[in-house]
Each structure stands twice: as C-alpha cells, then as structure tokens.
Amino acid sequence: MNRERLVAAHAAGRSFADIGAMWQVEGAIALAAHAAGATRVTAMDLMPPTPRIEASPVRFVQGDLHDEQVMAEVGEHDVVWCSGVLYHAPHPLLTLERLRSITTQTLLLATEVLPLPGRFAAFAPERWMHPSRPDPLDPARRYGNWFWLPTPAAVRAMLSATGFTVTDEHRTGRFHRTYVAS
Numbered sequence: 536m537n538r539e540r541l542v543a544a545h546a547a548g549r550s551f552a553d554i555g556a557m558w559q560v561e562g563a564i565a566l567a568a569h570a571a572g573a574t575r576v577t578a579m580d581l582m583p584p585t586p587r588i589e590a591s592p593v594r595f596v597q598g599d600l601h602d603e604q605v606m607a608e609v610g611e612h613d614v615v616w617c618s619g620v621l622y623h624a625p626h627p628l629l630t631l632e633r634l635r636s637i638t639t640q641t642l643l644l645a646t647e648v649l650p651l652p653g654r655f656a657a658f659a660p661e662r663w664m665h666p667s668r669p670d671p672l673d674p675a676r677r678y679g680n681w682f683w684l685p686t687p688a689a690v691r692a693m694l695s696a697t698g699f700t701v702t703d704e705h706r707t708g709r710f711h712r713t714y715v716a717s
C-alpha cells in the first residue's frame with residue numbers, strides 16, 4: 536500500500552507522530568497526516584527542522600529517539616509512524632520500547648527486511664546490500680550505519696516482545712515491510 540494512503544487512513548481525527556521524519560523527505564509524512572485531518576502532529580528527528588517544517592503547523596522535536604527525555608517531550612500520540620529507522624538502530628528492542636512509550640493506539644512501522652523465512656537478523660549488512668558503500672559500522676556515521684537487517688518474522692517477534700500486537704503486515708517492497716501494530 537502507498538504510504539501516504541496508509542497514513543491518511545490512520546491519521547484522520549487522531550494525534551500523529553512521525554519519528555525519524557526528515558532525511559530526504561523533510562517531514563512529508565507528518566505533513567500528509569496533517570493534510571489528512573490529524574488533530575495534532577509532531578515530527579521528530581536527529582536532524583534539525585527545515586524552513587518548510589518550521590513554517591508548517593507540525594510541531595518539531597529534535598533529538599535522539601532513544602533518549603527518554605526527548606521522548607517525554609514528544610509525548611503520547613494515538614498514531615506513531617516510524618519509517619527507515621529500525622535497521623539504523625544498534626539496539627532495536629530499545630528503539631521499539633521507546634516507540635511503545637509514546638504510542639497509545641497504533642504504530643505504523645516501515646523497515647527494510649531480509650526476506651527469508653525464520654526469525655533472525657543479519658548484522659552490519661550494508662556492504663552486502665550496497666556493494667559501493669564504505670565499510671559498515673563506521674563510528675563517524677553513527678545512526679547512518681545499517682546495524683541489523685531482520686527477517687519479517689524477527690520484526691514481528693520484536694514487536695511482540697516490546698508489547699505490540701501486530702494486526703497487519705504489508706509487503707511494501709521486496710526488501711521492505713510495513714507493520715501495523717497496536
């Protein structure tokens with residue numbers, strides 16, 4: 536399913552947070568949620584806000600999603616969208632716990648996956664995925680590194696282990712899945 540359509544279907548009449556909202560998209564999903572009728576919208580990222588986001592009705596929080604104080608500032612939202620972040624996280628269960636702490640109804644989690652059966656994850660898979668890239672786990676790249684590439688079943692298991700119930704899984708690409716969880 537197209538991600539703007541998925542977001543619009545969940546955001547109307549609900550509060551909405553976009554976690555990891557900026558790189559290359561400048562809060563486009565947060566803005567789509569606002570356009571779809573979300574009651575209030577927060578975008579957060581390590582990156583600073585751009586003029587487009589600052590000029591919009593979207594509230595912006597800058598910081599690390601793993602930082603409890605930052606997530607307290609983001610606050611609870613009915614619907615949380617987090618796309619392209621999980622495989623950049625060295626401690627993905629901690630990442631999901633932080634998402635759990637701000638999600639009151641629905642998590643929409645989009646992530647790259649290793650499309651194989653079974654419940655496991657490849658570690659530091661970036662050069663395998665993109666042979667032209669530099670060596671994986673360059674400390675200078677911090678969260679730009681790809682730490683893990685979990686199978687779809689591993690993502691479901693991690694969501695379950697952090698208190699989510701998966702209600703839907705969309706195949707959004709050969710190496711990509713979008714999970715709906717409550």
Ligand SMILES: C[S@@+](CC[C@H](N)C(=O)[O-])C[C@H]1O[C@@H](n2cnc3c(N)ncnc32)[C@H](O)[C@@H]1O
Nearest residue numbers: 555557558560580581582598599600618619678
């Ligand atoms: C691959 S981009 C995905 C951007 C967008 N969500 C999308 O799907 O097109 C990852 C985004 O998450 C942000 N990010 C990565 N780790 C983060 C963290 N620990 N805390 C907050 N933002 C993070 C990055 O700065 C970047 O904007």
